[in-house]
Amino acid sequence: MASGQSGTDQALAHVETLDHLLDERADIVALLDRTSLLRETSHCIRQNTGLDLGYAAALECPDLLVIRGWAGATGAALRNLEVPRGCGLGGKSFALARPVWVPDYCSAANITHEFDAVIRSEGIGAMMAVPLVHREQIVGVAYAAQRGPASLGDVVIRQLERVTEPVGSALHLARQAGEQTTAALAAERQRIAIALHDSVGALLFGIGAEVRDLQADTDVPPQLVAKLRAVEARVAETAAVFRQSLAVLDEVTPDQSLAATLRGDCEAFTRRTGVVARCVALTDLPALDPSRCSTVVAVVREALVNVEKHAHATSVVVSLVTAGDGLAVAVADDGLGWPDAAVAGAESASELGARHTGSAASSSGMGVKASYDRVARIGGALSIVGNEDGGLTVRAWVPSP
Known part of the structure; x- marks a missing residue:
């Protein structure tokens, strides 16, 4: 009997663990799905501020917000509403990069009134808006509103800011x-x-x-x-x-093709060598034309070939990031280095390639010289540096068109 009871307890414990894991999975999925995140944010706004409506908009173009989350709305007018920078209350909050509020939206003199019909359809009077920020960049705007005129003071604004403070980073993560x-x-x-x-x-x-x-x-x-x-x-x-x-x-944009191609190269490298290779985009990528994308791909492939032949690495990371007016790519390994490779800025990639002439040139030297020439032709730069914890990093920067 005791043994049976023990088995039951263990089974119940496993069920509870499974339920907990399923709940965590649901939370993660909600965070990684932008629409789910914005809708959950809208419900939290309404619950925590005590106001009648909460809704949230994501930045979907450089100057355009689109409302994707709502709670408390009686009609569909707010759903997927497009809000240009500077227009209405949310557009003003976006343009000024700070919270703004009005006691009575339709009679407010300090905002534009393109959306008065929508506001009236929900009976909205008082409204406030705060920007959603990730690393000093606005990624959306959150709203709280009350049906009928009201005075919304600093306390409500602080409540709204407190609820939405983590949303900017979560929204960026969902977009990524x-x-x-x-x-x-x-x-x-x-x-x-x-x-x-x-x-x-x-x-x-x-x-x-x-x-x-x-x-x-x-x-x-x-x-x-x-x-x-x-x-x-x-x-x-x-x-x-x-x-x-x-x-x-096969119809994809050049930047999608770039990320897809490099991930495919890393997967093929891992299958071929047994060395784990990952490709990560650390920021939104700038738009590059096909010729620049092909240059980046060629540089990464040459670096991976040299890692495979010479480095004796256990892992490789290919990272992409917007830098200045272009794209920076880095291929970092944790191996022993390549023969004759420049490290710690000892010499430039061009000098490295120039030293290898004739039939005695190593494959790494010839390949690096070719990579350098490719990048230089489009006004970019390439270097090889040693990592503090071992291995090498090939870094290239290509300008946007």
């Missing part, structure tokens, strides 16, 4: 997670497109070639030749439709 997912999907689409091109595309080409060979056979009756020509036309038509489908499947 969304972009990582988009990049992963782009990589998978590219992989599928390549696989289909190499399999189905080759098969269609082979069928077409065989049909043409049969037509050229003098022993084939004329009636069959006519049918073969019809089959060849159908195969050609199918191949054309197939190519169009592949083009749509």
